Amino acid sequence: MTIYSTLLGGNFEKLHPKLQHRYTLPIDQTFYAEGHMQQIQTGSKLLLPLYLFASKLNFLFPESGENIPFTVANCCRINQNDEAEVSWERSFFFPESVRKFNAKMTIDLEKQLVKDYxxxxxLFYSDLLFKVTKEGFLMITSGTQKVVVGNKVLKIPNIFRGRVVVLEGYDEAKDVYTIxxxxxxxxxGRIMTYAGEFTESGR
Structure with missing residues (x-):
């Protein structure tokens, strides 16, 4: 068991079998997939400085587009704090650039949430809450968010938070994961939205 099955407990088995496979993530084994985003939309031009800064950290980015190829790789490893940690490496292949949206996740079993760096x-941190829907999909929503500056951790006021909603499922008719x-x-308003499909593949 790795972090997601540990966090969800008995509810993990209520996920669609393909999502159980995707989120089991044995230690040091990579889940690699590729697909396309039917649409990626960013927000107001006023956010351009944030997008440009975040893109240097492989986080947010300023581009929007349709039918954008992408890949995702997930691997669970034991980090320097002796915790199971899942790396997320997402790459989006725009016509003139390749953008990444990376993260590392651990769990807080006491608070029953995922810690997303x-x-x-x-520099940016968010609590994530995981829930299995009645359809067997995985829904993820954000909670407290913080900025890490040196040794200081500053909570972002709720009014400035980026509220995240993720729904990941499996389309049996098309035999693809959906996101x-x-x-x-x-x-x-909108900071970023994207929707797409992908299939597991080997590198």
Whole structure:
């Protein structure tokens, strides 16, 4: 068992069997997949400085587009704190650039949540709550978010939070995984949304 099956407990078995396979993630074995995003949309031009800064950390990025090829790789390893940690490496192949959206996740069993450190330099942190839907899909929503500055951890006020909703499923008719992600803010609206399909593959 790795972090997601440990966190979800008995509910893990309520996931669609393909999602159970995807999220079992044995130690040091990589789940690799490729597909396309039917649509990627970013937000207001006022957010361009944030996008440009975050893109240097392999987090957010400024491009939007349709039918964008992408890959995802997940691997669970034991980190320096002796915790099971899952790396997320997502690459989006735009016509003129390749953008990444990376993260590392561990779990807090006491609080029953996932700790998500965003980007290759973990300046941004978010609590994530995992839930299995009645259809056997995985729904992920965000909670508390923080900025890490040196040895200081600063909580982001709720009004400035990027509220995240992720729904990952499996389409049996098409034999593909499906993904829908929405990141929005109550003041400025959409920060980023994307929706697509993918299949497991070997590198």
């Amino acid at each position: 965003l980007g290759d330099v973990p 829908h992600v929405s990141i929005y803010n109550s003041l400025i």
